[in-house]
Amino acid sequence: MGRxxxxxxMYMVITLWVIITLTFFLMHTMPGSPLQHEDKLPPELxxxxxxxxxxxxxxxxxxxxxxxxxxxxxLGSSFKYDGRSVTDLIMQGFPASLQLGIQATIIGxxxxxxxxxxxxxxxxxxxxNVANVFSILGYSVPNFVLATLLxxxxxxKLQWLPPAxxxxxxxxxxxxxxxxxxxxxxxxxxxxxxxxxxxxxxxxKTAKAKGLSARTAIIKHALRNALIPAVTVxxxxxxxxxxxxxxxxxxFAIPGMGWMFVDSIQVNDYTVxxxxxxxxxxxxxxxxxxxxxxxxxxxxxxxxxGVQE
Amino acid sequence: MRRKLxxxxxxxxxxxxxxxxxGGVKDDTAGKDKQVFNMIDTSEPPQLNSAxxxxxxxxxxLNNTMEGLYRLDKNNQPIPAISKDVKVSDDKKxxxxxxxxxxxxxxxxxxxxxxxxxxxxxxDPKTKAEYSYVLYPIKGAKAYNSKKxxxxxxxxxxxxxxxxxxxxxxxxxxxLDLTAFTVYKPIREDIYKKYGKAYATEPDKMxxxxxxxxxxxxxxxxxxxxxxxxxxxxxxxxxxxxxADIVKDQGTANNLxxxxxxxxxxxxxxxxxxYKGKPDxxxxxxxxxxxLQFNTKDKFFKNVKIRKAISMAVDRNILTDKIxxxxxxxxxxxxxxxxxxxxxxxxxxxxxEYVKYDKAGAKKLLKEGMKEEGIKKIPSIxxxxxxxxxxKKDQEYLKEQxxxxxxxxxxxxxxxxxxxxxxxNAGKFQISYAGWGADYNDxxxxxxxxxxxxxxxxxxxxxxxxxxxxxxxxxNPDFKKRTEDLKKAEAVMMEDAAIAPLMYRTRLYxxxxxxxxxxxxxxxxxxxxxxxxxxxx
Numbered sequence: 001m002g003r004x005x006x007x008x009x010m011y012m013v014i015t016l017w018v019i020i021t022l023t024f025f026l027m028h029t030m031p032g033s034p035l036q037h038e039d040k041l042p043p044e045l046x047x048x049x050x051x052x053x054x055x056x057x058x059x060x061x062x063x064x065x066x067x068x069x070x071x072x073x074x075l076g077s078s079f080k081y082d083g084r085s086v087t088d089l090i091m092q093g094f095p096a097s098l099q100l101g102i103q104a105t106i107i108g109x110x111x112x113x114x115x116x117x118x119x120x121x122x123x124x125x126x127x128x129n130v131a132n133v134f135s136i137l138g139y140s141v142p143n144f145v146l147a148t149l150l151x152x153x154x155x156x157k158l159q160w161l162p163p164a165x166x167x168x169x170x171x172x173x174x175x176x177x178x179x180x181x182x183x184x185x186x187x188x189x190x191x192x193x194x195x196x197x198x199x200x201x202x203x204x205k206t207a208k209a210k211g212l213s214a215r216t217a218i219i220k221h222a223l224r225n226a227l228i229p230a231v232t233v234x235x236x237x238x239x240x241x242x243x244x245x246x247x248x249x250x251x252f253a254i255p256g257m258g259w260m261f262v263d264s265i266q267v268n269d270y271t272v273x274x275x276x277x278x279x280x281x282x283x284x285x286x287x288x289x290x291x292x293x294x295x296x297x298x299x300x301x302x303x304x305x306g307v308q309e
Numbered sequence: 310m311r312r313k314l315x316x317x318x319x320x321x322x323x324x325x326x327x328x329x330x331x332g333g334v335k336d337d338t339a340g341k342d343k344q345v346f347n348m349i350d351t352s353e354p355p356q357l358n359s360a361x362x363x364x365x366x367x368x369x370x371l372n373n374t375m376e377g378l379y380r381l382d383k384n385n386q387p388i389p390a391i392s393k394d395v396k397v398s399d400d401k402k403x404x405x406x407x408x409x410x411x412x413x414x415x416x417x418x419x420x421x422x423x424x425x426x427x428x429x430x431x432x433d434p435k436t437k438a439e440y441s442y443v444l445y446p447i448k449g450a451k452a453y454n455s456k457k458x459x460x461x462x463x464x465x466x467x468x469x470x471x472x473x474x475x476x477x478x479x480x481x482x483x484x485l486d487l488t489a490f491t492v493y494k495p496i497r498e499d500i501y502k503k504y505g506k507a508y509a510t511e512p513d514k515m516x517x518x519x520x521x522x523x524x525x526x527x528x529x530x531x532x533x534x535x536x537x538x539x540x541x542x543x544x545x546x547x548x549x550x551x552x553a554d555i556v557k558d559q560g561t562a563n564n565l566x567x568x569x570x571x572x573x574x575x576x577x578x579x580x581x582x583x584y585k586g587k588p589d590x591x592x593x594x595x596x597x598x599x600x601l602q603f604n605t606k607d608k609f610f611k612n613v614k615i616r617k618a619i620s621m622a623v624d625r626n627i628l629t630d631k632i633x634x635x636x637x638x639x640x641x642x643x644x645x646x647x648x649x650x651x652x653x654x655x656x657x658x659x660x661x662e663y664v665k666y667d668k669a670g671a672k673k674l675l676k677e678g679m680k681e682e683g684i685k686k687i688p689s690i691x692x693x694x695x696x697x698x699x700x701k702k703d704q705e706y707l708k709e710q711x712x713x714x715x716x717x718x719x720x721x722x723x724x725x726x727x728x729x730x731x732x733x734n735a736g737k738f739q740i741s742y743a744g745w746g747a748d749y750n751d752x753x754x755x756x757x758x759x760x761x762x763x764x765x766x767x768x769x770x771x772x773x774x775x776x777x778x779x780x781x782x783x784x785n786p787d788f789k790k791r792t793e794d795l796k797k798a799e800a801v802m803m804e805d806a807a808i809a810p811l812m813y814r815t816r817l818y819x820x821x822x823x824x825x826x827x828x829x830x831x832x833x834x835x836x837x838x839x840x841x842x843x844x845x846x
Binding site for chain 1: 435506507509528556558565568726728764765
């Protein structure tokens with residue numbers, strides 16, 4: 001296990017390095033500079049400012065400087081939010097995105113599993129049909145449409161919940177719902193398909209034959225096996241959620257990371273683009289690693305890396 | 310000003326909802342305290358260091374928490390602020406300001422040194438200030454900023470605590486206006502040095518000498534102002550505080566206004582129809598003009614008659630009344646009506662609008678122009694444009710109109726701001742939909758762009774007579790004569806169709822009718838909250 005972990009860790013570092021390098025060079029091909037109002041800046045002044053920032057040097061030199069700082073865990077400070085470190089900016093935006101992502105995941109997974117199971121167990125009945133329509137809708141309606149509808153009807157027309165802002169638990173309900181529906185629909189579809197397959201397996205008959213109650217058989221044997229594909233998609237899904245959803249954050253005016261990332265790209269805030277990319281990639285890579293580990297827990301037949309202690 | 314419009318699909322959905330069915334405007338902003346103003350800001354203020362800031366949000370905060378030598382009043386005239394009196398020398402090149410007894414929010418007195426320090430800091434190349442060029446009218450400022458001169462040679466000197474002497478490079482009629490500008494606000498050296506890079510990144514890492522202090526700042530979410538009890542003119546300030554929510558989406562801002570959660574928000578283009586005729590709508594006349602920039606090096610557009618034909622083929626009333634619908638005015642010249650000259654009269658009112666819609670005339674001129682250039686077939690042209698939804702609508706209209714009237718096939722190329730700018734700077738365009746916003750209250754802020762050799766003269770238009778008039782006006786101490794010359798210069802430019810002016814832009818806000826004394830400014834900082842009172846509803 002130790003060797004496996006070390007090997008995986010090395011792969012993770014290399015993957016991250018490739019991502020950083022690609023992002024760095026791609027980012028610099030974007031037109032413009034991090035300066036805020038280039039259309040008005042006298043060119044000689046612009047040159048001086050770029051020189052002060054070290055942006056006049058050749059790209060490879062800038063790249064090496066950047067890597068050197070990164071090795072000392074220094075992500076630099078933002079161009080746009082001058083004086084604020086990139087780490088601070090990420091830590092300002094991440095809590096809201098994280099909270100929202102976790103809430104959406106928990107609600108989505110719980111209801112997704114219930115929906116998937118019910119629809120598999122009641123296959124072909126009206127319950128199944130309703131559940132199917134529900135999950136197809138949830139899967140195909142983009143979250144910004146849902147968010148807009150929720151904000152307008154629940155927030156403005158009915159005034160049951162605040163239409164936007166981020167001032168307490170009640171403010172998180174509508175955005176959580178907007179994000180949870182996709183998770184729920186995705187999980188429900190996977191669970192349903194897998195459950196149907198698992199229910200026909202011999203070991204389910206065995207379980208029944210040895211006298212297990214239907215409930216135990218379903219939870220202990222069927223669901224456990226049906227979860228594997230769901231776990232696979234869950235990893236990237238969760239990371240996608242906790243790193244912030246641009247549109248949902250925008251519609252509900254949530255101070256999260258999604259907007260910050262898009263904004264940094266629009267204004268060529270190089271350090272912030274790199275910082276968030278690194279943060280985001282590291283989360284995904286770690287998330288994928290955890291999913292691999294989870295496989296082993298759910299299904300002991302899957303031996304990670306084939307190495308045994 | 311670079312103002313990007315972020316319009317997501319989402320706001321379109323909101324728009325259609327809002328248009329389809331909605332009741333009246335609900336109003337229950339009954340806060341705990343009546344004299345609290347709730348507003349929506351469209352972005353997180355990136356930079357509260359007055360030497361470095363350039364964006365609209367930060368400029369508004371600094372205008373309301375800091376006090377410069379002068380401040381713009383409700384009619385955009387500079388009125389004495391920290392300076393109680395000024396003496397101007399006969400050659401109009403030396404200004405001696407006498408400071409009043411004013412205090413910073415920590416109780417220390419505001420001195421002339423705070424101004425000298427702030428201005429020299431902004432000019433220090435190491436500060437990397439993008440608005441440092443606004444200080445260039447001061448003697449030696451440009452040299453120091455571009456590493457060709459010393460800080461000591463800059464023409465600003467604190468003679469004593471209460472006297473600030475400023476020497477200008479050339480006599481200009483708008484220097485007092487400039488002293489209200491953000492980069493001219495004072496900075497306390499001890500506080501600035503104490504916090505270093507972290508200066509002004511948090512409300513407690515700066516000191517204030519304006520009507521309000523920043524009391525709370527939850528980054529990316531909201532910020533709060535509190536009345537500044539150390540402010541020299543605190544008796545004029547009726548508000549106890551201001552709460553600003555940061556909301557980037559205009560649809561969301563609209564929802565919050567409709568549910569009574571805020572008193573003030575920008576009105577997005579898509580919602581204009583819904584609020585038509587409502588007393589809540591507040592127009593904000595920008596000091597900005599939108600126009601078609603011709604590349605006069607282009608084989609087609611080097612001909613003045615062809616340029617004129619294009620300009621005459623556009624019905625500007627359609628742009629403003631049918632497409633924008635936000636109160637923007639058709640432009641027949643370059644300098645927008647809000648720009649004043651010599652501090653009182655609108656420059657526009659002293660002269661005229663030059664361009665008129667004339668289909669037949671346009672066709673005739675195009676024919677003549679093509680003949681002069683020996684062009685047989687009407688060529689198709691490429692038009693650069695912005696990729697924002699508001700600008701795209703204008704560009705679509707222009708394409709359609711030029712085709713209908715002149716038979717010109719226009720290939721629209723909408724693109725991100727930076728990319729468009731790169732192409733324009735490289736001269737790789739034929740015609741470009743562009744805009745320019747004022748940096749200060751004088752026609753010069755528009756006109757000197759088109760001087761031969763100015764890097765911002767992106768169409769490379771060149772006219773000797775125009776150049777001479779501008780050159781002379783830059784250092785003419787006879788301000789009356791100067792105004793006449795500027796009028797002539799604009800006329801030359803219009804006669805030669807350097808650009809095809811399209812509109813003087815206005816944007817709209819929603820503001821509750823019980824908010825009184827709200828002042829807006831077309832240049833520098835958008836709003837002053839100092840004189841606001843919240844009346845009973």
